[in-house]
Amino acid sequence: MPYKIRTLSGYLHEYQKSVLDPEEFWARIAESFHWKKSWDKVVEWNFSEPNIKWFVNARLNITENIFERNLFTLGDRPAIIWEPNDPEETNRILTYRQLFEKVCGFANTLKNLGVKKGDRVIIYMPMVPETAIAMLACARIGAVHSVVFAGFSAQSLADRIIDCEAGIILTSDGNFRGSKIIDTKSVVDKALEQCSSVNTVVVLKRTNTEVNMQEGRDIWWHDAIKGVSTENIAEEMDAEEMLFILYTSGSTGKPKGVVHSSGGYMVYTYYTFMNVFQYNQGDVFWCTADVGWITGHSYIVYGPLLAGATTLMFEGVPTYPDPGRFWAIVDKYKINQFYTAPTAIRALMAFGNEPVEPYSLESLRVIGTVGEPINEEAWHWYHDFIGKNNCPIVDTWWQTETGGILISPIAGVTPTKPAYATLPLPGIQLAILDDDGNELRGKSVEGNLCIKYPWPGIIRTLYGDHERCRQTYFDKFKGYYFTGDGVRRDEEGYYRIMGRVDDVINVSGHRFGTAEIESAINEHPRVVESAVVGYPHKIKGQGIYAFAICDLSGQSSEILKNEIKQTVNKVIGPIAKPDKIQIVSGLPKTRSGKIMRRILRKVAEGDGTDFGDTSTLLNPEVVEEIIKGKE
Ligand code: WT7
Numbered sequence: 117m118p119y120k121i122r123t124l125s126g127y128l129h130e131y132q133k134s135v136l137d138p139e140e141f142w143a144r145i146a147e148s149f150h151w152k153k154s155w156d157k158v159v160e161w162n163f164s165e166p167n168i169k170w171f172v173n174a175r176l177n178i179t180e181n182i183f184e185r186n187l188f189t190l191g192d193r194p195a196i197i198w199e200p201n202d203p204e205e206t207n208r209i210l211t212y213r214q215l216f217e218k219v220c221g222f223a224n225t226l227k228n229l230g231v232k233k234g235d236r237v238i239i240y241m242p243m244v245p246e247t248a249i250a251m252l253a254c255a256r257i258g259a260v261h262s263v264v265f266a267g268f269s270a271q272s273l274a275d276r277i278i279d280c281e282a283g284i285i286l287t288s289d290g291n292f293r294g295s296k297i298i299d300t301k302s303v304v305d306k307a308l309e310q311c312s313s314v315n316t317v318v319v320l321k322r323t324n325t326e327v328n329m330q331e332g333r334d335i336w337w338h339d340a341i342k343g344v345s346t347e348n349i350a351e352e353m354d355a356e357e358m359l360f361i362l363y364t365s366g367s368t369g370k371p372k373g374v375v376h377s378s379g380g381y382m383v384y385t386y387y388t389f390m391n392v393f394q395y396n397q398g399d400v401f402w403c404t405a406d407v408g409w410i411t412g413h414s415y416i417v418y419g420p421l422l423a424g425a426t427t428l429m430f431e432g433v434p435t436y437p438d439p440g441r442f443w444a445i446v447d448k449y450k451i452n453q454f455y456t457a458p459t460a461i462r463a464l465m466a467f468g469n470e471p472v473e474p475y476s477l478e479s480l481r482v483i484g485t486v487g488e489p490i491n492e493e494a495w496h497w498y499h500d501f502i503g504k505n506n507c508p509i510v511d512t513w514w515q516t517e518t519g520g521i522l523i524s525p526i527a528g529v530t531p532t533k534p535a536y537a538t539l540p541l542p543g544i545q546l547a548i549l550d551d552d553g554n555e556l557r558g559k560s561v562e563g564n565l566c567i568k569y570p571w572p573g574i575i576r577t578l579y580g581d582h583e584r585c586r587q588t589y590f591d592k593f594k595g596y597y598f599t600g601d602g603v604r605r606d607e608e609g610y611y612r613i614m615g616r617v618d619d620v621i622n623v624s625g626h627r628f629g630t631a632e633i634e635s636a637i638n639e640h641p642r643v644v645e646s647a648v649v650g651y652p653h654k655i656k657g658q659g660i661y662a663f664a665i666c667d668l669s670g671q672s673s674e675i676l677k678n679e680i681k682q683t684v685n686k687v688i689g690p691i692a693k694p695d696k697i698q699i700v701s702g703l704p705k706t707r708s709g710k711i712m713r714r715i716l717r718k719v720a721e722g723d724g725t726d727f728g729d730t731s732t733l734l735n736p737e738v739v740e741e742i743i744k745g746k747e
Pocket of ligand 1: 364410486515517537600615616622626
């Protein structure tokens, strides 16, 4: 067990060591794992290509480090506690031994279905233990999983299948989500109309929804695992071999397949999980994210299970059957660490204190947030009312690309401050750069958040497009990884994330490129051109505001706006539906034809007075019109 940080001076000491000798620092942490072969070198890197390798030539399997390494001591401890959508349905508890058996069985099933090391497997499933089993079974045989959030549309699913050329999809007959049933299988069927690479679909029975099973392609999960051996020898992987691909949005249209590798991701998620949340053996940890996002990968599945922790997986939503559901679950399982998103906190806060009052919440020791900036009001409600003034809040800043948490308090160690992610974790060398690439040293500065040294969990490439990886993250500021976020460092050296500085908007902790939403809107035949910006939204953090030039010819604008929302729903999914649509006759443009988003942002934010320098504006008259017609 590597050194666990317990005091502020301990943190400062570890941080210093990690900067003075990163190789020694990470080697010492990595040594607590089981490697089939040790590394020749801890790290080899340059940010210009980029080429980043951790634990060079080491060999391992991440599932051996979850199971074989832990079984003697932890075999009968709960690994996954599953709480169903419907509180009346029976929950499930899988011990490490039981989970291991299921993972091995499903690993053999995948092999029987022809899946080989390196093959991509799409997982489009509900929040049930089988989803974690599927991920781990892929990792066991060296197949590459790519989980797609089950709220994405058929089109988005198809784009991802095509991009990674997956041959197999794991899905369900349907998903329970609050009072709704989502028809997952029909979304898959629709997506597959345009994907020729897929020849196998494994369908888990969950909702008993009647589904169409295509002969020769579709097979029930329960049939596929029948009679399959539960003995499986893990595939030996090079530390740099791909563990998974996870798609995320960028500032341009097409989603990006972020690639994480086996060895570095393992070391990093384990280390950050143990330290940030101060997990102690026997605690019950709950992260409310969906496994379709990186938070679920790193802090529902891999981080906790590598640490031998008990991780809770919740199938439902915070408000079903009532807005006290989260707190009922906390009391039911005596949750010690609770990790959620600011948007959930704000949504629950809007119901007032009453839904919380029946619950004691006394088991809570650490409460965390992730995904977007947390406003001070929500921070205080969370701290005072949920944490009873007694639990440190860990405001954890990180990204799909970083694999794990980079900036965060260490629970109970780092003094917290509302709306501040506070300090970098050991191994994370931050830099704040101005727009010309000069590093702003000293305190009280604001600029672009960059990182100057790799950490084991960093993105290795974008699947099938290394050049795009270079351009997106390593090109704007040479020699640095650029996060896309703005940041402020205060007098104490604490970091506060100011939000994205690129054309990415963060809606309820979900990331969308404005271009991605615009191209969905433009699929409506009456839309000529559109521009999307974010604006402050009380619950979602940022809302989506779309300006669209349309051919109305006789149609009512209300009907058209609704149709546009439905189009986005169909192309991306319900989470990307614009909150507001304003039909306009033109968009403010520069003489070179570029949309001046700065002006649109101001209008959307409700500040229709100060537009800054508008001397390059080609068509000032549309600005007047846009302000008048504001939604
Ligand atoms: C973007 C990454 C990391 C898991 C969830 C989102 C924003 C994330 C915080 C935070 C302020 C945050 C950033 C970042 N973000 N955490 N604690 N405070 N902003 O992952 O979809 O890859 O999005 O989310 O803007 O760049 P993601």
